[in-house]
Amino acid sequence: MTHDVFGKLRFRDADESWAGSAALPRFATIGVMPEPAPLTEEEAVRMAADMNAALENIKAQMRERFGDQADKAFAEIDREAEEEAEAEATEEPDPRDAEREQRRAARRERRAALLAKGRFPFRIAGPSGIEPSPKQEAAFRFLVENESAVFEAVCEQVWQSFRSAFEQEEWRLVAGVKPAANLAELQGRFAVPRVDITYEARGGFAHLAFLIESDWQDEHGLVVVYSPDERSAHWTSWEGLYDLLESDEPESDADEYVPTPHDLLLEAILTGDEERARELEAAGAKINELGPDEYPPLWISVDQIEVEEVRRLLAYGADPTLSNPDERSTPLRHAKRMYRDMGFSPSKNQDQLLNDMFAMIRETAGDKFNDLKVRLEEIIHLLEAAQV
DSSP states (O other): OEETTTEEOEEETTTTEEEEEEEOHHHHTTSSOOOOOOOOHHHHHHHHHHHHHHHHHHHHHHHHHHTHHHHHHHHHHHHHHHHHHHHHHHOOOOHHHHHHHHHHHHHHHHHHHHHHTTEEEEEEEOGGGOOOOHHHHHHHHHHHHTHHHHHHHHHHHHHHHHHHHHTOHHHHHHHTOOOOSSGGGGTTSEEOOOEEEEEEEETTEEEEEEEEEESSOOTTOEEEEEETTTTEEEEEOGGGHHHHOOOOOOOOTTTSOOOOHHHHHHHHHHTTOHHHHHHHHHTTOOTTOOOTTOOOHHHHHHHTTOHHHHHHHHHTTOOTTOOOTTTOOOHHHHHHHHHHHTTSSOOSSOOHHHHHHHHHHHHHHTHHHHHHHHHHHHHHHHHHHHTO
């Protein structure tokens, strides 16, 4: 569609967001990570030495804590890595790889052309395809009118995230993070691929979440959130994103939680309110009446290893054969799999690395880990008895 404020937009079902681009020339200059310069032989040798030193330090700490079990686990990791490398070396190339690479190259070219025109990609959160809100429009206008100030604030947060990563010596060595004295020396080492205009809003503006690519971030990713209402920015990982997206938006009627009779019955059962549970059952509430994608309460209690919850649910007629909608595993099957995975019983598909890791955990956790074993055994007994 063509929007009065945002221009041309297209809805992306997978992301539940509207996608477009805007004239943001400063952000366009850092919209893509440049191809890294090839390492010199001296740099490659030094990086390998630093990484090996960091790994040896980690191994030493693990040996100090776990003794021989640590060396067994490391040996298994090395063996599996060698097997994977050998398998990859003998693997026939997938003919579809060339086609995929062509599509990726075409997308890179289109993106480069867009950035060269000074246009920068954005997304607008639009759950269920709803059109952008006035507060998202306000945030977008603010960004366009104050691009330089927002740009400087975002780059300052990028610098702060680099300093935080570089101060972690082990991560610095393992990831091969090079030093930098100031933000200017980070040029070419990070990019801002796009900005997301969030659904959450505060003080009349939606938040602006800038995605960051860098050569120092870890697997948790990096995001800089700029809040126009406070004229401030903060960096975080994806895991901490929603801590920054405070919202003063009142919940809409559509978002308001209205418990179903089943929900009320489940709450009464789990809290031990027998009188309320019987009243709800008499009124027609059923513990096994689930929505199409809803997990059976009994399966959830098994997954959380809550013995008393399992006992109460079974007493109120929870069906032990109801499976979860994703894995299609029943509560009993799930309990037995957890028991095997934790190393409490032999498995047909032995994973030596997993066994070694659980052995280390058992040694550290002591009685707590044994308590899990006892609780799982009791749950399995209850479920087996319920299916007789």
